[in-house]
Amino acid sequence: MSKPIFERVAILGLGLLGASLAHAVRRGGLAGEIVGYARSLETRDRVRELGFCDQVCDSAADAAKGADLVVLCAPVGAFGALAETIAPHLRTDCIVTDVGSVKSAVVRDVSPHIPDGVHFIPGHPIAGTEQSGPDAGFAELFDGRWCILTPIGAAEDDVSHTADRAEVEKLARFWRACGSNVDFMDPHHHDLVLAITSHLPHLIAYNIVGTAADLETVTQSDVIKYSAGGFRDFTRIAASDPTMWRDIFLNNREAVLEMLGRFTEDLSALQRAIRWGDGDALFERFSRTRTIRRSIIDAGQDSPVPDFGRHAKPGDKKA
Amino acid sequence: MSKPIFERVAILGLGLLGASLAHAVRRGGLAGEIVGYARSLETRDRVRELGFCDQVCDSAADAAKGADLVVLCAPVGAFGALAETIAPHLRTDCIVTDVGSVKSAVVRDVSPHIPDGVHFIPGHPIAGTEQSGPDAGFAELFDGRWCILTPIGAAEDDVSHTADRAEVEKLARFWRACGSNVDFMDPHHHDLVLAITSHLPHLIAYNIVGTAADLETVTQSDVIKYSAGGFRDFTRIAASDPTMWRDIFLNNREAVLEMLGRFTEDLSALQRAIRWGDGDALFERFSRTRTIRRSIIDAGQDSPVPDFGRHAKPGDKKA
Numbered sequence: 309m310s311k312p313i314f315e316r317v318a319i320l321g322l323g324l325l326g327a328s329l330a331h332a333v334r335r336g337g338l339a340g341e342i343v344g345y346a347r348s349l350e351t352r353d354r355v356r357e358l359g360f361c362d363q364v365c366d367s368a369a370d371a372a373k374g375a376d377l378v379v380l381c382a383p384v385g386a387f388g389a390l391a392e393t394i395a396p397h398l399r400t401d402c403i404v405t406d407v408g409s410v411k412s413a414v415v416r417d418v419s420p421h422i423p424d425g426v427h428f429i430p431g432h433p434i435a436g437t438e439q440s441g442p443d444a445g446f447a448e449l450f451d452g453r454w455c456i457l458t459p460i461g462a463a464e465d466d467v468s469h470t471a472d473r474a475e476v477e478k479l480a481r482f483w484r485a486c487g488s489n490v491d492f493m494d495p496h497h498h499d500l501v502l503a504i505t506s507h508l509p510h511l512i513a514y515n516i517v518g519t520a521a522d523l524e525t526v527t528q529s530d531v532i533k534y535s536a537g538g539f540r541d542f543t544r545i546a547a548s549d550p551t552m553w554r555d556i557f558l559n560n561r562e563a564v565l566e567m568l569g570r571f572t573e574d575l576s577a578l579q580r581a582i583r584w585g586d587g588d589a590l591f592e593r594f595s596r597t598r599t600i601r602r603s604i605i606d607a608g609q610d611s612p613v614p615d616f617g618r619h620a621k622p623g624d625k626k627a
Numbered sequence: 628m629s630k631p632i633f634e635r636v637a638i639l640g641l642g643l644l645g646a647s648l649a650h651a652v653r654r655g656g657l658a659g660e661i662v663g664y665a666r667s668l669e670t671r672d673r674v675r676e677l678g679f680c681d682q683v684c685d686s687a688a689d690a691a692k693g694a695d696l697v698v699l700c701a702p703v704g705a706f707g708a709l710a711e712t713i714a715p716h717l718r719t720d721c722i723v724t725d726v727g728s729v730k731s732a733v734v735r736d737v738s739p740h741i742p743d744g745v746h747f748i749p750g751h752p753i754a755g756t757e758q759s760g761p762d763a764g765f766a767e768l769f770d771g772r773w774c775i776l777t778p779i780g781a782a783e784d785d786v787s788h789t790a791d792r793a794e795v796e797k798l799a800r801f802w803r804a805c806g807s808n809v810d811f812m813d814p815h816h817h818d819l820v821l822a823i824t825s826h827l828p829h830l831i832a833y834n835i836v837g838t839a840a841d842l843e844t845v846t847q848s849d850v851i852k853y854s855a856g857g858f859r860d861f862t863r864i865a866a867s868d869p870t871m872w873r874d875i876f877l878n879n880r881e882a883v884l885e886m887l888g889r890f891t892e893d894l895s896a897l898q899r900a901i902r903w904g905d906g907d908a909l910f911e912r913f914s915r916t917r918t919i920r921r922s923i924i925d926a927g928q929d930s931p932v933p934d935f936g937r938h939a940k941p942g943d944k945k946a
Contacts, residue, residue: 610854611937
């Protein structure tokens with residue numbers, strides 16, 4: 309355990325991400341004090357029982373007061389109001405960051421409230437599970453995952469050079485100590501990348517699970533019993549927190565609609581190949597995708613164990 | 628190990644499914660002799676090295692000769708020709724079955740070749756991984772999964788009563804001994820159920836991976852690095868065998884196009900909600916899907932470990 313990077317870390321929002329961050333900060337001894345805030349009394353009481361914060365405050369302002377790092381961990385739709393509430397209480401030289409899954413909208417909503425002398429550095433750890441709430445948090449969530457920082461006012465071709473350079477470096481050091489790899493991007497590019505790697509997959513997963521639920525010719529019990537053929541993988545990500553995801557789609561509209569348009573175009577081409585029995589077109593499309601899977605495994609971003617190791621196969625290494 | 632159920636089991640096609648079946652038959656001592664055949668010399672040589680068949684034949688006819696159970700494990704597009712080839716060599720009272728992912732087309736292609744006195748009972752074990760080939764096979768593949776039998780000429784409301792009743796019971800006993808639960812269905816209903824639980828998910832997964840590969844604004848390296856946000860789950864099923872999946876879509880066209888039509892309609896509604904900023908509609912759609920996930924886990928068809936246990940969380944039970 310090294311010297312704490314921050315004196316007082318305030319985590320506003322104590323769901324899966326906020327709770328995991330608190331655990332990771334404690335594991336690494338990265339803060340003199342971990343202070344938490346959650347909007348609901350129920351969550352605050354539960355976090356007091358779980359004990360992963362040194363102190364749980366009943367207001368966001370109290371939590372932010374005196375902190376040298378404030379992390380917004382609520383759904384992104386709540387960030388504007390949250391920033392407005394805490395702004396008058398922020399200590400000069402404080403770093404404000406967030407874990408929101410969209411970045412342009414967060415810059416739009418939060419920046420206007422940030423007082424002079426406070427450093428707002430938007431961030432997004434690409435990590436999560438399908439579970440929600442403070443009980444779902446765990447220290448290892450960020451290990452080996454990427455955390456993207458999108459400093460404001462940086463040149464597009466060199467985002468590490470900003471007015472806040474020292475603070476950006478300090479925040480990057482913090483995330484690395486939480487187990488993450490850190491990358492820099494401008495907010496607009498971040499939103500495009502996440503639209504295809506995360507937002508569109510979630511939209512499609514929510515959609516197919518909804519389609520299946522509405523069928524008349526196939527019962528829900530059939531769908532559940534025979535889900536091992538592929539469907540169950542989609543239900544995992546479609547079990548993610550609905551409020552968080554509503555806010556993401558409302559706040560990354562342009563990029564999601566752009567990616568969705570391309571997806572639909574490609575799907576129409578596949579549909580046509582099926583209708584006209586064009587086996588060569590299908591084979592060609594289905595053959596292109598294995599390379600990407602292999603690259604993701606080589607990059608350490610997924611497990612090579614077949615079927616995610618759901619089957620216990622003797623001799624297999626667990627991820 | 629109990630008394631073998633069959634004297635000689637012939638497995639025609641030695642990829643993931645055929646190889647796994649051979650392993651499961653051997654594990655359970657379910658056959659006096661396991662005979663294999665694969666179209667390519669390379670596969671036959673490899674299976675001889677791996678040794679999970681008692682005998683590997685250079686022709687399908689030689690493998691089928693004298694067998695009291697013949698299992699077609701090739702891609703479904705090859706079944707018609709395979710049935711025609713082996714037909715003259717089939718022993719009277721032999722059971723012919725298959726592991727194909729579509730059933731109406733298999734009945735259409737295989738039935739005309741089946742000689743009098745031979746019992747053709749189509750089947751489909753709902754099991755698999757994204758890997759292919761004889762090296763990918765393992766005995767536990769069918770454990771706890773469903774195997775659907777679709778006996779021909781059975782009444783829709785009672786598929787267990789067919790002319791072949793004794794043989795259907797024997798085949799069901801065989802699959803149970805391989806670790807599966809057995810269910811009965813008529814071929815048409817099977818194809819509808821699988822269209823939504825397996826074929827459409829695979830089509831969508833192949834499609835989004837293709838869409839991502841074609842982007843100009845987001846590089847392939849971005850997609851790979853940040854795939855942990857959801858995309859990587861789709862790449863797993865999009866890594867499945869292209870020949871097998873081409874044949875499935877060509878042979879379950881009507882049902883897949885029907886499900887795809889509904890999926891696209893629902894997706895348009897979601898697209899509209901995003902475009903018009905209708906947060907309530909999004910929230911409502913995203914809230915409906917958790918129940919199905921919970922039911923799938925309760926039914927033992929998926930692992931409750933968050934994120935499929937990719938993160939080692941101390942105290943978690945592995946699936």
